[in-house]
Amino acid sequence: MARTTESLRNAPGRVFRDRREAGRVLAELLSAYRGREDVVVLGLARGGVPVAWEVAAALGVPLDAFIVRKLGAPGHEEFAMGALASGGHVVVNDDVVRALRVTPEQLRDVAEREGRELIRREAVYRGGRPPLEVAGKTVILVDDGLATGSSMLAAVQALRERNPKEIVVAVPAAPESTCRQFAGMVDDAVCATMPTPFRAVGEWYWDFRQVSDQEVRDLLATPTTEVVVSGIETRLSPAEIIRAAAVRAPGGLPPTEALEEIVGDARVVLIGESSHGTHEFYEARAEITKWLIEKKGFCAVAAEADWPDAYRVNRYVRGLGDDTSAEEALRGFERFPAWMWRNVVVRDFVAWLHAHNQRRRSDGDQQAGFYGLDLYSLHRSMQEVIAYLDKVDPRAAARARARYACFDHVSADDGQAYGFAAAFGAGQSCERQALDQLIEMQRNAVEYARRNGLLAEDEAFYAKQNAQTVRNAEAYYRTMFGGRVTSWNLRDQHMAQTLDALLAHLDRHNGREPARIVVWAHNSHVGDARATEVTGDGQLTLGQLARERFGDDCRLIGFTTYTGTVTAASEWGGIAERKVVRPALNGSVEELFHETGEPDFLVSAMIDRSAAEPLDTVRLGRAIGVIYLPETERQSHYYHVRPSEQFDAIIHVDRTRALEPLEVTSLWVAGETPETYPTGL
Numbered sequence: 146m147a148r149t150t151e152s153l154r155n156a157p158g159r160v161f162r163d164r165r166e167a168g169r170v171l172a173e174l175l176s177a178y179r180g181r182e183d184v185v186v187l188g189l190a191r192g193g194v195p196v197a198w199e200v201a202a203a204l205g206v207p208l209d210a211f212i213v214r215k216l217g218a219p220g221h222e223e224f225a226m227g228a229l230a231s232g233g234h235v236v237v238n239d240d241v242v243r244a245l246r247v248t249p250e251q252l253r254d255v256a257e258r259e260g261r262e263l264i265r266r267e268a269v270y271r272g273g274r275p276p277l278e279v280a281g282k283t284v285i286l287v288d289d290g291l292a293t294g295s296s297m298l299a300a301v302q303a304l305r306e307r308n309p310k311e312i313v314v315a316v317p318a319a320p321e322s323t324c325r326q327f328a329g330m331v332d333d334a335v336c337a338t339m340p341t342p343f344r345a346v347g348e349w350y351w352d353f354r355q356v357s358d359q360e361v362r363d364l365l366a367t368p369t370t371e372v373v374v375s376g377i378e379t380r381l382s383p384a385e386i387i388r389a390a391a392v393r394a395p396g397g398l399p400p401t402e403a404l405e406e407i408v409g410d411a412r413v414v415l416i417g418e419s420s421h422g423t424h425e426f427y428e429a430r431a432e433i434t435k436w437l438i439e440k441k442g443f444c445a446v447a448a449e450a451d452w453p454d455a456y457r458v459n460r461y462v463r464g465l466g467d468d469t470s471a472e473e474a475l476r477g478f479e480r481f482p483a484w485m486w487r488n489v490v491v492r493d494f495v496a497w498l499h500a501h502n503q504r505r506r507s508d509g510d511q512q513a514g515f516y517g518l519d520l521y522s523l524h525r526s527m528q529e530v531i532a533y534l535d536k537v538d539p540r541a542a543a544r545a546r547a548r549y550a551c552f553d554h555v556s557a558d559d560g561q562a563y564g565f566a567a568a569f570g571a572g573q574s575c576e577r578q579a580l581d582q583l584i585e586m587q588r589n590a591v592e593y594a595r596r597n598g599l600l601a602e603d604e605a606f607y608a609k610q611n612a613q614t615v616r617n618a619e620a621y622y623r624t625m626f627g628g629r630v631t632s633w634n635l636r637d638q639h640m641a642q643t644l645d646a647l648l649a650h651l652d653r654h655n656g657r658e659p660a661r662i663v664v665w666a667h668n669s670h671v672g673d674a675r676a677t678e679v680t681g682d683g684q685l686t687l688g689q690l691a692r693e694r695f696g697d698d699c700r701l702i703g704f705t706t707y708t709g710t711v712t713a714a715s716e717w718g719g720i721a722e723r724k725v726v727r728p729a730l731n732g733s734v735e736e737l738f739h740e741t742g743e744p745d746f747l748v749s750a751m752i753d754r755s756a757a758e759p760l761d762t763v764r765l766g767r768a769i770g771v772i773y774l775p776e777t778e779r780q781s782h783y784y785h786v787r788p789s790e791q792f793d794a795i796i797h798v799d800r801t802r803a804l805e806p807l808e809v810t811s812l813w814v815a816g817e818t819p820e821t822y823p824t825g826l
Contacts, residue, residue, distance in 0.1 A: 579615050
């Protein structure tokens with residue numbers, strides 16, 4: 146039965162640096178064919194040959210060109226009405242021929258002209274060498290991508306006449322429909338990525354320049370077996386390079402010497418997680434943050450959390466507010482997914498931060514705070530603005546109530562309901578009211594802050610940021626039904642804007658030294674979007690914005706895992722479950738790290754330059770959010786990344802365990818899909 150190696154749907158974008166890199170990525174997905182004596186690789190000339198050479202060299206098997214010529218429609222030569230392959234096999238698209246009213250004579254003339262060119266190229270490319278014998282062999286047909294698939298179809302049909310044992314179609318990029326079509330007609334179809342919509346093969350390459358005849362001749366004359374293979378055998382594999390460059394990090398916690406080398410004098414350090422429910426990610430991040438606070442002078446944690454809920458924690462760790470314990474301070478986190486912050490690791494860190502600040506307070510030193518960067522708290526932030534103004538300016542509070550009353554037509558704390566109503570005309574837009582309130586808060590913030598010293602300034606800043614959150618949340622919820630990328634970008638731009646505002650506020654309290662902040666967020670926010678396929682559709686991330694804003698004063702650190710368990714839901718708003726994380730897929734960053742044989746380590750080209758090459762290859766990267774769907778893992782949780790540019794350092798914990806919520810349900814305790822999922826065997 147044919148299989149199809151899939152990637153993300155709905156993820157357009159340029160992934161591969163050039164055809165050679167695309168071939169190396171494709172070779173990882175074809176590793177099952179490595180070293181087999183019955184395998185040959187045929188590259189569709191010209192564009193497929195550089196891709197095919199990398200595949201053949203990685204597999205250690207012979208390479209040849211398979212020439213296919215497009216049959217351009219008369220008067221519309223760029224539009225294919227069919228294809229002609231080596232051996233004289235012709236494939237015609239009858240629908241196109243009928244639609245353009247191409248006569249049999251015209252079709253014959255085009256086929257004869259392209260046939261002469263095909264014969265010329267075969268002679269030029271091989272330099273007198275005979276074509277490879279393919280009878281009884283497994284033949285891997287490689288091109289640089291598929292659009293309509295007419296050229297590959299002609300190649301497949303022509304190749305069948307030579308009696309191969311198996312035919313494998315392998316391409317870096319193709320539409321899902323085209324790849325599935327070939328999966329049904331050959332023995333194996335491997336498509337590294339299948340974007341929707343698919344516009345052109347070239348969109349998946351940074352460098353898609355035309356391949357010359359001389360390049361094809363040179364590549365076919367360069368052996369992919371014997372000399373090349375022996376060279377490959379004596380050279381370290383990517384996994385061996387990573388193992389040699391890795392720094393041991395038991396439980397995900399690297400030695401302070403390695404952290405010092407990475408962090409240096411950076412002002413902003415963003416630490417990620419590849420899931421929102423993995424114990425080791427949270428625990429190692431908390432321990433690294435303690436070191437940043439105690440030894441590097443960091444004065445704040447800014448988390449992917451709602452501003453008012455996190456500020457309640459901030460009051461507690463600073464010895465303010467009414468909460469008497471870390472667990473109580475975290476009770477503000479009621480919105481799904483509460484376990485992101487209401488868990489044993491965050492509770493213990495908040496307790497530590499509270500004790501740390503008590504010691505600092507007694508010594509008269511600067512304390513460290515805890516803040517939120519996210520914008521989901523539309524209604525909660527409105528309530529906080531009004532509550533603040535009730536204390537400092539009742540007349541302003543009345544104006545705020547009047548403006549925010551615009552949102553009363555939707556249920557409390559339901560931003561999505563507001564966004565749906567505003568987007569589709571079922572309710573009025575409150576954009577003007579949210580903006581007017583923000584402008585008034587900004588205009589009066591200095592006056593409010595002057596009244597009672599630093600404490601008043603903190604509370605004025607808190608209220609102003611709540612007004613800013615209302616403004617941005619209103620825009621976010623209003624656009625979330627119009628476009629995924631637009632709403633994602635609004636959210637990450639809000640987090641970057643809040644980070645800037647927080648730094649400016651803390652600078653005023655930090656004396657001569659600039660404030661330094663550690664950010665906690667998911668890898669998909671912390672990583673630089675420009676090093677991932679999502680940049681192709683215009684998506685940006687907090688990590689990208691931070692790098693653009695702070696340059697060398699910014700560091701991005703990601704986490705990965707190969708397998709284990711995770712706390713996640715099966716649907717939005719669902720109960721927290723303890724689920725088995727399936728072993729990482731072939732061709733992924735996580736699989737590469739697993740192949741090192743090291744259980745827990747940090748890898749960074751900043752520490753060892755030799756790690757740059759294997760990390761510079763485009764691979765799949767896994768992202769598990771608050772929902773984990775193992776049955777559709779490839780489509781739901783993977784996208785293409787270039788790790789060397791996505792992060793400054795990556796911490797890998799090969800086997801991880803689920804994060805323990807403070808409220809453990811019976812479903813979480815039962816937890817863990819059987820290891821035999823989904824076969825049940």
